[in-house]
Amino acid sequence: QVHLQESGPGLVMPSGTLPLTCAVSGDSISGTNWWTWVRRTPGAGLEWIGEVYPSGSTNYNPSLEGRVTLSVDKSKNQFSLKLDSLTAADTAMYYCVRARSLHTNMGRANFFDYWGQGALVTVAS
Amino acid sequence: SYELTQPPSVSVSPGQTARITCSGDTLGNKYVSWYQQRPGQSPMVVIFQDDKRPSGIPGRFSASNSGDTATLTISGTQPMDEADYYCQAWDYNTGVFGTGTKVTVL
Numbered sequence: 001q002v003h004l005q006e007s008g009p010g011l012v013m014p015s016g017t018l019p020l021t022c023a024v025s026g027d028s029i030s031g032t033n034w035w036t037w038v039r040r041t042p043g044a045g046l047e048w049i050g051e052v053y054p055s056g057s058t059n060y061n062p063s064l065e066g067r068v069t070l071s072v073d074k075s076k077n078q079f080s081l082k083l084d085s086l087t088a089a090d091t092a093m094y095y096c097v098r099a100r101s102l103h104t105n106m107g108r109a110n111f112f113d114y115w116g117q118g119a120l121v122t123v124a125s
Numbered sequence: 126s127y128e129l130t131q132p133p134s135v136s137v138s139p140g141q142t143a144r145i146t147c148s149g150d151t152l153g154n155k156y157v158s159w160y161q162q163r164p165g166q167s168p169m170v171v172i173f174q175d176d177k178r179p180s181g182i183p184g185r186f187s188a189s190n191s192g193d194t195a196t197l198t199i200s201g202t203q204p205m206d207e208a209d210y211y212c213q214a215w216d217y218n219t220g221v222f223g224t225g226t227k228v229t230v231l
Contacts, residue, residue, distance in 0.1 A: 036220070038168075044158070046168065046211050048220030059218040062126060095167060102156075102174060108215035109156040111173035118167055 002026040006119035010068040022096030034099040037080040039092040086123045093118040127216035129223035143199040147212030155214040157195040163208040
């Protein structure tokens with residue numbers, strides 16, 4: 001069974017940086033899936049933050065590009081998120097997620113099949 | 126940027142059918158997946174690749190996608206289906222979630 005577990009600070013200062021790590025068990029991070037971060041802000045819906053492939057290739061949400069960096073650590077079977085220049089609007093539950101890769105002739109069909117339990121992050125002084 | 130629009134809420138009586146729509150420009154040309162999020166829990170996929178159910182998802186969940194609209198249908202809705210539901214699609218290599226629909230089973 002695949003298991004993902006987020007870790008990181010629960011409280012961060014405005015204008016600071018949020019570091020989150022996701023430890024993966026039950027699957028190798030070096031496989032063919034994409035490793036993803038999704039957040040849910042209070043009173044709002046889900047927001048896709050970005051994804052990283054084992055090769056280090058990344059795709060980011062344009063609304064966050066410039067502030068977010070994703071990376072993988074194959075030796076530890078984990079991947080990480082770094083979000084800069086934090087504001088109160090970044091207060092959210094952050095989920096790390098496995099995106100199962102599906103290859104089709106009609107574009108991307110990847111879907112999110114395993115989710116972590118979530119890490120609640122509050123941006124406040 | 127690409128947007129997916131869902132109704133904020135849907136109410137349904139137990140045993141009846143709930144339909145949740147997801148609208149986006151030429152959405153029928155993209156693959157859609159659907160996620161259920163119960164209060165206090167992480168989201169869970171209930172439909173992927175437009176109409177496929179992962180193992181363990183009950184047969185009362187079905188979906189379709191054509192034109193500008195994808196639809197998730199819950200037949201014989203049960204109280205345990207009360208949750209937030211989100212559609213999701215890809216705009217090239219960017220993931221996009223719908224605005225979300227709260228399903229209330231009255």
